[in-house]
Amino acid sequence: MGIAFKISDGGERARPHITLAVLAALGVExxxxxxxxxxxxxxxxxxxxxxxxxxxLPLAWT
Structure with a gap:
């Protein structure tokens, strides 16, 4: 499984938040x-x- 995301403004400040949201959506505590x-x-x-x-949320799955 691979996961990719793009932050539209190119900044890094949202990266840890998105990562945690994806992990939570996958069932990780x-x-x-x-x-x-x-x-x-x-x-x-x-x-x-x-x-x-x-x-x-919800995240879009494609």
Missing amino acids: ITPALRALAPTVHHNWAGRAVGTVDVQ
């Missing part, structure tokens, strides 16, 4: 240690929360 690899709140250089990342 997402532990707190894995969840910590993809923080949902993003901070700027000053430490202020500036945005969030959210993966929308």
Whole structure:
């Protein structure tokens, strides 16, 4: 089995979130240690929360 995804803006910040969503969709248990690899709140250089990342399901299977 192989999995590929494209992030339309070319950024890397969504990659861990998409990876966890795919693993969860495949039935893999997402532990707190894995969840910590993809923080949902993003901070700027000053430490202020500036945005969030959210993966929308269902994933499209082709």
